[in-house]
Amino acid sequence: MEKPLDRVDCEIISLLQEDGRISNIEIAKQINVSEGTVRSRLNRLIKNEIIQIVAVSNPIKLGFTLVGHLRISAEPTHIEQVAAQLREIDQLWFIVATTGGHTGIDAEFIAKDLDEFNALILSRINRIQGVTRVETTLTLDFLKRRYDWGTAGPA
Amino acid sequence: MEKPLDRVDCEIISLLQEDGRISNIEIAKQINVSEGTVRSRLNRLIKNEIIQIVAVSNPIKLGFTLVGHLRISAEPTHIEQVAAQLREIDQLWFIVATTGGHTGIDAEFIAKDLDEFNALILSRINRIQGVTRVETTLTLDFLKRRYDWGTAGPA
Amino acid sequence: MEKPLDRVDCEIISLLQEDGRISNIEIAKQINVSEGTVRSRLNRLIKNEIIQIVAVSNPIKLGFTLVGHLRISAEPTHIEQVAAQLREIDQLWFIVATTGGHTGIDAEFIAKDLDEFNALILSRINRIQGVTRVETTLTLDFLKRRYDWGTAGPA
Amino acid sequence: MEKPLDRVDCEIISLLQEDGRISNIEIAKQINVSEGTVRSRLNRLIKNEIIQIVAVSNPIKLGFTLVGHLRISAEPTHIEQVAAQLREIDQLWFIVATTGGHTGIDAEFIAKDLDEFNALILSRINRIQGVTRVETTLTLDFLKRRYDWGTAGPA
């Protein structure tokens, strides 16, 4: 089991949520620890998949024509196999197991054009054994995207 | 209007989608341009909100208890005012205008505990004039989160 | 009130449903009436909006990126005013009053790109007083388009 | 692969979308090309199923009593076989693969009377292996039917 986050972890995360390119030296100075501590903590946070530091982009501005959200229902006993196959699909970049009005798998997709989108739905997702229903919601516009949530506090 | 992305922009974006902490020098070397070019391009990409370079985290691992997706319906003539007020709410970190099975606003939320979630739904969102319906989907588990889409190619 | 269709009308319509560019002379010969009769009947059929003779096209092949079907709900007492305003929108080329799982207005749309589609939904349809709900279905592929129904027979 | 549409193709299509019976000579004169060019372009546009030139009719005025839209759901892995069988049914004149609130097949139908409609639903569509759900929307009235979309512009 992973060690719970402490105050130093939380402070490092908060700074990087604001600016992913802040240097280790600058982080060390702001939170009053050594640069080596920052470096080792950062490595651990990334290795344990607590955080990723990446360029997050607006896919519409990158030229993707069809961007949106899929709500995928599956036979409840097949949901893990369906999830495994969905993870292999490049156009699906964000996949979560969900419950609420339906219990299933939600995914975010991007497609360069209608041909790619058509193939995604009809040739990839529809052909996965156990999928029973696919609901598509198109993104018309991005209104807010912030990643500086902070943390729910040190354990 | 913004200048369309060219090959250099696209290559810089792709490298940063893989690793947000790669240095400008390393980018310059890999795509065979000067470090000054990388720096100025990067500034423009960030300023124009094409990309953000940030720590993207798994909110469940950061200690948030309730994480998920809201589908918010509003009176069609009030949708912009509703969107403006939703943008002010800290627990909503990703907001998009959408169409599909319903036309409205989808949002991702995080809450530290049931009290914070309760307040989000009953005291914030329900009180916005023009909201007609809120549907909540809880995240049970994160199955995939990748940001290295590349781009849909230089214009 | 319009005169009911007779056998000659029905035969002319059937031939034109197969080939809209068949000449009046050819029609006259095939159904054994004079060319003048064909001409006058054809004028009347078009004037009374029984038929239109036009190039019907596959919008995806013409370069439209987003093509599909809208299901628009409106306050029942406002449905005629809503219909009148929808008719003014160029991107909606086919509009019908419908009943079934919902009672409202169904429309077919075409859009050149996401900007035009976004404007159609958010700036045009959503702003019509009385619209309560819009549901979008995207066309992935055309599987059949035939207009040679014949008629339900002379009255 | 098909050659993309050029300016001449687009202008021919636009004229024929307004009036399907305009003569080749008249088209040639209006867009300043030879009649031979019009003829060969027109043949190609029709052969490649870019356009059909036909009489498009109001089925209610032709005496069809029941006219409307079907939303057909199928087991995702059977959707192509279902589509193939639906294409064989004369009363379905327009069939598309769709996604949105549901992913499946939408079709437009016409029926002369309740007996024909009854047979269409119960004896044809319901008996196709893989169909899971059929939703019927009746057309009460045609409010707009225009085919002069133009094109999304030469490639």
Place this chain on the structure above:
Amino acid sequence: MEKPLDRVDCEIISLLQEDGRISNIEIAKQINVSEGTVRSRLNRLIKNEIIQIVAVSNPIKLGFTLVGHLRISAEPTHIEQVAAQLREIDQLWFIVATTGGHTGIDAEFIAKDLDEFNALILSRINRIQGVTRVETTLTLDFLKRRYDWGTAGPA
């Protein structure tokens, strides 16, 4: 308040549910009471709207083209006024207040043709203040119609 049904009432009702034209004398003989008793009981059962004795017909066989079921939703505070206006519409012959997946008013309709049906939906029901939604289910075929329920027994 009405007197509860006794054994004699129940036996009279059961016989008439089987055959509405059985004579009073025959009823009297079968249940062993005087003809005068049958007559007075029958009058009371009809006057108190416990039963109607009528020809119940298959509307499709009587030539009605469109026959079916409407599910009408109304603003909850207006439901009585809506019901009062629906009762005035000749094409609605059976109207009940209901609850379940929706709470509202269900009605059975008959229409001679599409024009009459169109007027029923668009010109009558849609114009009633307080109606929010109308859902139509068409009858394709009658599979069973029996009225000989008997009674739930004398009180």
Place this chain on the structure above:
Amino acid sequence: MEKPLDRVDCEIISLLQEDGRISNIEIAKQINVSEGTVRSRLNRLIKNEIIQIVAVSNPIKLGFTLVGHLRISAEPTHIEQVAAQLREIDQLWFIVATTGGHTGIDAEFIAKDLDEFNALILSRINRIQGVTRVETTLTLDFLKRRYDWGTAGPA
């Protein structure tokens, strides 16, 4: 095939829709035909299941506690076998094949008490092979029940 209804049939039906106990002599007098004609027509109308003359009752006043409407979905390929089994169930007195928001079977039910209703749903309908979904709507109150539709006119 049955002979279409003529003017005499229609007049007889209309009188009996108002009062199922009007005597043949009275009908004969009112529509100016012989009593023998009335008798033979009436026999034929009943034998051909055009009409039934019966006591139609308000089941709530007869002591039935749970009265309402079922919407039964079935696998499309099993719908006829499902219908055959539903017809055997006494508590279902009115069964129709339907299409609209769903395509399936609608039925009216009556039950003396919760035990009988429970058995109807859980022990009878749920156990029919091919049934996929049952939706129940309870009747709260009868607002109108009229059977004097007349006919859609002689053929």
Place this chain on the structure above:
Amino acid sequence: MEKPLDRVDCEIISLLQEDGRISNIEIAKQINVSEGTVRSRLNRLIKNEIIQIVAVSNPIKLGFTLVGHLRISAEPTHIEQVAAQLREIDQLWFIVATTGGHTGIDAEFIAKDLDEFNALILSRINRIQGVTRVETTLTLDFLKRRYDWGTAGPA
């Protein structure tokens, strides 16, 4: 079969619905019977599962983070086996067979944290053969909980 409740049973129940810790002596005094009668009646009421006398608690105040309602659909022919397996799950404390907008099984759940809830949905309920759909409704706040219904009166 159980003996129907009499007046004494009903009075005992009413008192205990208000206060489950009222002594037998106090009950006896208030309803004017002997303490032995109270004791024997109470034993019978509990043994026949007419009542349970227990501490009913607010699970949110007891520290459960996720509390709510599940609507579970199952293949109609498997519903009893599904119910039997659901009864074995500790987190489901209230399970009923239901009908209405859907016919299936409704259950109340409690979970200490997201891990336990995740396991409940994905590892327990989803793996029961015959379950087709799970819908989750979260409790945000308890607004009323009263158990002093009295009874519907002695039989």
Place this chain on the structure above:
Amino acid sequence: MEKPLDRVDCEIISLLQEDGRISNIEIAKQINVSEGTVRSRLNRLIKNEIIQIVAVSNPIKLGFTLVGHLRISAEPTHIEQVAAQLREIDQLWFIVATTGGHTGIDAEFIAKDLDEFNALILSRINRIQGVTRVETTLTLDFLKRRYDWGTAGPA
């Protein structure tokens, strides 16, 4: 703010969840504290609405004919006033604010007969200003009712 529950509170609650009539002396003995401690803790637990000790009954066995669950939607801005009025209705004994497939108010109801149920829906709930929709689910059978959850552990 309330003091968090400690180990003694949790042990007292667990014993009373099993048997609400266990004596204070018996509790004291089992968890090894004084009877006075049990008494004062119990008073506090009840006063703070952590627990109620009551007879919980099976309403069907108590003679209630109609028992079930209501899902009540309201205009989001009126939800508190709606909740306040619902709390006044005796037939609603359990009311919670909820979110999921819909956000609103869920309530459990009991009614002695159809008249009382009819009045509950049509004369009480439907007349509350702000209610937009009521969905009723009937209970057919109780399959499990346990209150011995324990607690989520001392804080």
